[in-house]
Amino acid sequence: MGTDMGKKESLLFCLDRFLDPWFGYQLPYQDAIVDLLQMVIVSDNTLSVKEAALQLICDYAWPPFPVLEENFERVEAELRPDVSYAMHMDKEIETDS
DSSP: OOSOHHHHHHHHHHHHHHHOGGGTOOOTTHHHHHHHHHHHHHSSOOHHHHHHHHHHHHHHOOSOOHHHHHTGGGSOTTTHHHHHHHHTGGGOOOOOO
């Protein structure tokens, strides 16, 4: 939650490996990490940091995302479609027509 955006981006990049099930890590505190990623998205961070956090959420987590839901108005307009998608991923229905 510091102010060094370069360090945040590096940490998010590394976190991708630890959240990806392909590598076999099972973090016992993954729920807390997802909560922190949500906070990154609704806090004062650069757009690139927020996009990286959102990508991790979309790739490795599943709704509900209460922090995003409660703070949706704090999300930048350009991120709102993707944040909305993340919040409703569990409602997406695939049709093979």
